[in-house]
Amino acid sequence: MSSKKSTKKNQKNKKQKNNKKWRTILTILVFIGLFAFAGFYIHSYPVADDIKLVATQPKALKAKKKVAEKDIWGYPFAKCYTKKIKYLSGQRYGQTDICRRTYPKKSYFHDGWDFGWSEVGNKAAVLAVHPGTVKKIAYVQGLDYYVWVVSDDGYVEIYQEAFLNRSDISVKVGQKLKLGQKIGRLTDSHLHLGITKTSKDYITKKGHPYKNYYKNNGTWLNPMTIITTSLEKQAEVKEYNQKADSYNIKATSYNKNLAAKKAKLKAEERKHLYHYVKGFIK
Known part of the structure; x- marks a missing residue:
């Protein structure tokens, strides 16, 4: 009778040890999975779109043209215009x-x-x-x-x-x-x-x-050749400057939005886990 009780006790102890072993293995696997996920998550940050955003340069503004004084001529009468x-x-x-x-x-x-x-x-x-x-x-x-x-x-x-x-x-x-x-x-x-x-x-x-x-x-x-050539050049410069003004307005707005997006990304990065552990994973 005592032999049967001893056998059952041994089996129970063995089962408990096995359960404890598997719990340990499972816990280790869970931790490994979590670390693997964290590593992948950190390594994959920042994402491609963010990298592209950081690398994007602001648009250069166009400088206005000027007509040199020697090229500035006009008609001697208002009606000629x-x-x-x-x-x-x-x-x-x-x-x-x-x-x-x-x-x-x-x-x-x-x-x-x-x-x-x-x-x-x-x-x-x-x-x-x-x-x-x-x-x-x-x-x-x-x-x-x-x-x-x-x-x-x-x-x-x-x-x-x-x-x-x-x-x-x-x-x-x-x-x-x-x-x-x-x-x-x-x-x-x-x-x-x-x-x-x-x-x-x-x-x-x-x-x-x-x-x-x-x-x-x-x-x-020839006065007329000098005057008309100058007026054509002045008109070309005026047209160019008008287009430059229009472009610069759009470029300034684009640059402002780009700077805002970069600032927002930088603020988000400071809150991200990547910001704290990036020094350890590089």
Whole structure:
């Protein structure tokens, strides 16, 4: 009888030991699983989208363009901007159908551009076509009163045959002019605009700015070509700057949102387990 009791007790003890063993194994397996999951979880952080976000660079803003002063020109009359004017041959620069000089030989060369009062308006304001300083105001037969302007970039602008009286001129010698500033008012039949450069031989022995007016030798330049080329360039720069402004507004908004997302991600990372154990797992 005592032998049977002893056997049962041994079996019970053996069963308890086995149960304890399996509980230990199970506990170890659970811990291993938890550590494996934690390791995988930590190693897989941050996720690909977060890594991509951190690596994303803000958009660079576009710088605005400027037109150099030497390239800033405009029309001498406001109506030239709004009215399509058909200029006659005699008004245009270069070879024309009007004889300008007969002795010692005929010349049909026109050294500037004429703007008639019938096209731009009688007593219309004569405007500076380029920034510069008034060098001289004088009267000479054939030119009437003229305004001689010298620009810092080496260009020279002559406004002549437009002013019947000195009182029709609003500027003074030594005065600095801005583009579009009023020089005077048109009281004669037309304005003759001549453009040359300080490096050219354009001053007569008597000190008037019209030497070589009959020669197509490069002394006098085409005013309309200079003005229209400048206006096209100004329009291109204006269009570019408008697009740049629009782009910069969108880019600034994008950069602001990107910075906010990165700040939020950084704040979340500080709360994440990865933040505390990343030093041990690398």
